[in-house]
Amino acid sequence: MTTPDRITTPISPDSRTLRTALLLGATSDIGIAVLAELVEHGLERAVLAARDPDAAEQLVLDAAPTLRVDALAWDALEVEGHRAFVERAAEVLGGIDVVICAVGLLGHHAGRSMGPVDVEHMVRTNFAGPAAMLAAVGQHLAPRRHGTIVVLSSVAGVRARRSNYVYGSSKAGLDAFAQGLGDALVGTGVRCVVVRPGFVRSRMTHGLDPAPFSTDPATVARATVAALHRPGQEVVTVPRVLGPAFAVLRAAPRSLWRRVAGDR
Ligand SMILES: NC(=O)c1ccc[n+]([C@@H]2O[C@H](COP(=O)([O-])OP(=O)(O)OC[C@H]3O[C@@H](n4cnc5c(N)ncnc54)[C@H](OP(=O)(O)O)[C@@H]3O)[C@@H](O)[C@H]2O)c1
Numbered sequence: 231m232t233t234p235d236r237i238t239t240p241i242s243p244d245s246r247t248l249r250t251a252l253l254l255g256a257t258s259d260i261g262i263a264v265l266a267e268l269v270e271h272g273l274e275r276a277v278l279a280a281r282d283p284d285a286a287e288q289l290v291l292d293a294a295p296t297l298r299v300d301a302l303a304w305d306a307l308e309v310e311g312h313r314a315f316v317e318r319a320a321e322v323l324g325g326i327d328v329v330i331c332a333v334g335l336l337g338h339h340a341g342r343s344m345g346p347v348d349v350e351h352m353v354r355t356n357f358a359g360p361a362a363m364l365a366a367v368g369q370h371l372a373p374r375r376h377g378t379i380v381v382l383s384s385v386a387g388v389r390a391r392r393s394n395y396v397y398g399s400s401k402a403g404l405d406a407f408a409q410g411l412g413d414a415l416v417g418t419g420v421r422c423v424v425v426r427p428g429f430v431r432s433r434m435t436h437g438l439d440p441a442p443f444s445t446d447p448a449t450v451a452r453a454t455v456a457a458l459h460r461p462g463q464e465v466v467t468v469p470r471v472l473g474p475a476f477a478v479l480r481a482a483p484r485s486l487w488r489r490v491a492g493d494r
Pocket of ligand 1: 254255256259260261281305306307335385
């Protein structure tokens with residue numbers, strides 16, 4: 231991370247208006263819903279980072295037809311190119327106001343059935359790849375003293391369940407990384423907001439029975455954008471009731487947690 235004492239650019243006076251965005255994982259239902267919600271609050275232009283940029287562009291324009299978009303090929307696992315990709319996105323946008331990291335891979339109820347190759351792939355997709363990109367984003371934004379980073383974590387990372395502990399542990403890693411990054415960026419003018427949804431009815435969970443307090447991408451998007459307009463809010467749990475619920479559950483004895491989580 232570039233040290234704050236090398237920072238020279240002043241914070242923009244309209245730093246609370248988010249006009250440009252970089253969406254990482256730009257075919258994500260939740261990520262696209264966040265972009266659409268940001269458009270309602272003044273977002274004008276976005277770079278869409280996706281493995282399939284054409285698909286991402288189509289999906290985003292369906293959801294936010296007025297948004298000016300540039301869709302670029304990007305794979306979270308190709309970490310060597312992350313720094314250059316951020317520079318390119320910033321050049322296209324003329325400066326980045328907000329970065330949304332929506333990369334993720336669930337794997338339906340995959341736990342013990344996952345062997346070493348699948349485990350490594352999930353950990354790289356949910357944690358190592360996004361973390362490497364967030365490091366690049368932090369290094370780009372900090373010297374410019376401007377920018378907001380939104381990281382899609384999950385309540386699944388608060389306490390891993392036996393049915394999907396690979397996903398849960400990978401989200402826990404990303405969540406801890408994002409919190410640490412946010413703390414490291416304090417004083418630079420850059421902010422990192424961690425979003426922890428519960429079960430969201432999206433492409434990722436298609437075909438699964440909804441968990442209690444399930445929600446939809448638009449609801450996650452509204453809560454996320456509302457938090458961006460509240461200076462100081464660092465974590466958003468959606469729906470809100472899951473925040474205190476998981477604060478209790480994470481402290482529950484393991485035997486009780488196993489019963490509560492069941493096979494969900
Ligand atoms: N849905 C839920 O219940 C839920 C709950 C809590 C948290 N979350 C988190 O919210 C985020 C968005 O989830 P979602 O529900 O919107 O799921 P989604 O629609 O399946 O989106 C996941 C995104 O990750 C992208 N991705 C996967 N591997 C990638 C890679 N190697 N490089 C680049 N992009 C890659 C996918 O791109 P492709 O189109 O190329 O596959 C897709 O854009 C994820 O981080 C997820 O863990 C979801």
